[in-house]
Amino acid sequence: MIIKLALRNILRNRRRSAITLTVIVFGAVGLILFGGYKARTFYGLRESTINGRIGHMQIFKAGYAKSQSQKPLDRALDDAAAIRKEIERDPRVKMTAAQITLMGLISNGEKSETFIATAVEPPKERAMSSQRITAGKELPDNEADAVMIGKGLAESMHVKPGDYLTLMTTTTAGSLNAMDVRVAGIFMTGVKEYDERAVKMPIAGAQQLLQTTKIEKLLVFLKNTDDTAAAHQLIASRVKGIEIKEWSELAPFYHQVVALYNGIFGFLGIVVFAIVVFSVANTILMSVFERTREIGTLMAMGTTRGRLRAMFMAEGVGIGIIGGLLGLTIGVLLAMLINRGNVMLPPPPGYTVGYRLQIMMQPPVLITAFLVSFVTATISSILPALKASRLKIVDALGHI
Amino acid sequence: MTSKHVIAVTGVNKTYPLGRIRVRALSDVDLTIGRGELIALAGPSGSGKTTLLNLIGCIDKPDDGRIVVDDVDVTRVPLHRLSTLRRDTLGFIFQTFNLIPVLTAYENVEYPLLLQNLPRRERETRVRHWLREVGLEQQAKQRPDQLSGGQRQRVAIARAMVTEPKLVLADEPTANLDSETAARILDLLGEINARTRCTFVFSTHDPSLIARAERVVRIRDGRIEHDTTSAALEVA
Numbered sequence: 001m002i003i004k005l006a007l008r009n010i011l012r013n014r015r016r017s018a019i020t021l022t023v024i025v026f027g028a029v030g031l032i033l034f035g036g037y038k039a040r041t042f043y044g045l046r047e048s049t050i051n052g053r054i055g056h057m058q059i060f061k062a063g064y065a066k067s068q069s070q071k072p073l074d075r076a077l078d079d080a081a082a083i084r085k086e087i088e089r090d091p092r093v094k095m096t097a098a099q100i101t102l103m104g105l106i107s108n109g110e111k112s113e114t115f116i117a118t119a120v121e122p123p124k125e126r127a128m129s130s131q132r133i134t135a136g137k138e139l140p141d142n143e144a145d146a147v148m149i150g151k152g153l154a155e156s157m158h159v160k161p162g163d164y165l166t167l168m169t170t171t172t173a174g175s176l177n178a179m180d181v182r183v184a185g186i187f188m189t190g191v192k193e194y195d196e197r198a199v200k201m202p203i204a205g206a207q208q209l210l211q212t213t214k215i216e217k218l219l220v221f222l223k224n225t226d227d228t229a230a231a232h233q234l235i236a237s238r239v240k241g242i243e244i245k246e247w248s249e250l251a252p253f254y255h256q257v258v259a260l261y262n263g264i265f266g267f268l269g270i271v272v273f274a275i276v277v278f279s280v281a282n283t284i285l286m287s288v289f290e291r292t293r294e295i296g297t298l299m300a301m302g303t304t305r306g307r308l309r310a311m312f313m314a315e316g317v318g319i320g321i322i323g324g325l326l327g328l329t330i331g332v333l334l335a336m337l338i339n340r341g342n343v344m345l346p347p348p349p350g351y352t353v354g355y356r357l358q359i360m361m362q363p364p365v366l367i368t369a370f371l372v373s374f375v376t377a378t379i380s381s382i383l384p385a386l387k388a389s390r391l392k393i394v395d396a397l398g399h400i
Numbered sequence: 401m402t403s404k405h406v407i408a409v410t411g412v413n414k415t416y417p418l419g420r421i422r423v424r425a426l427s428d429v430d431l432t433i434g435r436g437e438l439i440a441l442a443g444p445s446g447s448g449k450t451t452l453l454n455l456i457g458c459i460d461k462p463d464d465g466r467i468v469v470d471d472v473d474v475t476r477v478p479l480h481r482l483s484t485l486r487r488d489t490l491g492f493i494f495q496t497f498n499l500i501p502v503l504t505a506y507e508n509v510e511y512p513l514l515l516q517n518l519p520r521r522e523r524e525t526r527v528r529h530w531l532r533e534v535g536l537e538q539q540a541k542q543r544p545d546q547l548s549g550g551q552r553q554r555v556a557i558a559r560a561m562v563t564e565p566k567l568v569l570a571d572e573p574t575a576n577l578d579s580e581t582a583a584r585i586l587d588l589l590g591e592i593n594a595r596t597r598c599t600f601v602f603s604t605h606d607p608s609l610i611a612r613a614e615r616v617v618r619i620r621d622g623r624i625e626h627d628t629t630s631a632a633l634e635v636a
Contacts, residue, residue, distance in 0.1 A: 001507075001511070001514045004507075005500075005502065005503070008502035008503070009502055011502075012501070012502055293496075293498065294498070294500060294501075296459075296498075297492075297494070297498040297500070298500070299459070299483070299486075300457065300459050300486060300492050301486065301487065301492065301511065301512050301515065301559075302483045302484065302485075302486040302487020302488070302512065302515050303483065303487075303515060304480075304483045305480050305483075307515075392479075393459040393460070393479065394454050394459050394460040397459065397494070397498075
């Protein structure tokens with residue numbers, strides 16, 4: 001009877017209930033769209049960070065992180081081939097890629113700039129596809145003196161594919177060394193500051209410039225990001241003398257974005273919560289006021305305060321469930337519509353390329369949107385329910 | 401009070417705040433009501449008859465004095481703890497019918513039985529019986545706004561009677577009805593009283609209703625002026 005009464009009372013003043021439901025639906029849709037956008041952004045940023053730059057894990061020689069040495073490759077991996085073979089035995093591992101990072105000066109004969117180079121294995125680098133080639137080609141497999149440079153750096157050096165530049169850096173022994181390199185291609189990552197300094201070169205070329213045969217680190221790529229912790233554990237148990245860092249430790253930008261978006265999402269949630277609370281509380285309070293004489297009658301017939309509270313709270317719960325379900329349906333339909341459309345967003349701060357708006361419909365986002373609607377509507381009905389149950393019967397019966 | 405009395409009111413006083421002053425609604429009222437009686441509380445508007453009904457119906461508290469309903473001293477118990485007594489012992493009929501607008505006639509009559517947690521089959525038997533008694537079997541599925549004033553009051557009577565209460569309190573039960581409908585409602589109340597021997601106490605200033613009561617308690621300015629049977633009144 002309580003549920004029947006609640007549903008019929010919700011339908012009693014249809015216009016008011018419709019306005020309240022609209023508020024809840026707007027809130028739920030807002031949470032679904034923003035939550036789905038956030039989830040897609042996190043997923044995209046995470047996967048592009050991992051697969052494009054840092055891998056799921058990076059393997060260093062033990063003590064690398066605490067090393068204070070200024071010399072390049074002072075804590076290089078000793079037997080990279082053996083370590084790599086052991087790591088690749090795990091079927092969860094997609095591939096491993098050797099890398100060296102180095103810094104120095106790059107010159108076109110007229111001017112010099114600082115550069116940050118990442119020395120890579122060209123075939124593996126192509127699989128990572130972290131950048132967009134704007135001119136020329138990717139790094140060739142067997143050309144140690146070929147390089148790719150960032151778009152901003154190419155503009156600064158006034159070079160195009162086929163032109164030559166000179167790289168200069170400190171070797172592992174501490175002396176200066178220089179090397180002429182051919183610009184094979186020009187790329188952009190979208191991060192302006194990085195593209196103004198970035199150089200990509202083959203490992204062989206970097207080893208020649210640094211006068212070494214070692215590598216700095218191994219990047220481990222997994223088939224599934226969720227396997228990171230388990231794969232980390234296995235590698236740590238199989239390979240000794242190494243230091244492993246997971247992608248999460250190597251991606252501060254990702255965490256900054258997550259914290260920022262979570263803050264915005266949390267604020268949005270509070271706003272939605274407040275609007276729904278006031279709207280539903282207002283609806284039920286109005287209902288209590290209009291039905292004061294009815295409440296008096298129910299109490300005169302022997303309805304307990306607890307039952308009355310349950311009746312009014314059931315209305316809040318009912319509004320929350322109906323609003324939440326409607327919000328879910330409309331939110332999912334809108335998200336599908338947006339995903340099918342080709343809505344492009346402008347580049348975020350620090351980026352030069354825009355991206356397509358995508359809404360990820362993850363169960364946690366949908367559940368959260370529904371629960372926020374349901375819980376807030378329920379909470380909002382507590383006060384009106386208490387007010388109804390505390391009315392004096394004789395006053396309620398005499399209410400006009 | 402012996403168990404042949406369903407109500408005993410002793411030395412009851414009641415005042416209400418009205419702005420800065422307090423208005424005396426009842427002064428030193430004593431009244432006993434026997435089981436099966438059909439009593440009219442008569443008096444002009446503001447005389448205190450509704451206040452007395454409210455006190456007997458355990459929906460208001462006296463300032464002092466004692467009220468015993470079906471052997472329970474209700475003056476010592478907070479009103480919200482008297483819901484079981486109201487549910488099982490009392491029935492209410494209101495001047496404005498006070499049906500629940502979102503429920504059908506059947507559901508309105510069924511509601512007090514749901515409070516008693518009676519099984520569905522027994523509820524159905526009782527509701528059908530009382531709808532038949534008040535002549536509304538065909539209107540069972542209609543909501544109050546689809547019924548006439550007389551039909552609504554019949555539903556209210558069925559709702560008051562369905563729990564088989566010991567005492568039914570009716571506050572001006574015919575005040576919102578035309579004279580013909582009012583007469584039919586009075587006939588119905590008289591028949592039910594005669595058949596069930598349930599005690600009926602109603603407030604009224606309607607002479608035709610007063611004439612049908614076995615006993616009339618006249619109230620004026622919060623005091624009981626006369627307490628006699630209608631026949632004795634006629635003789636007087």
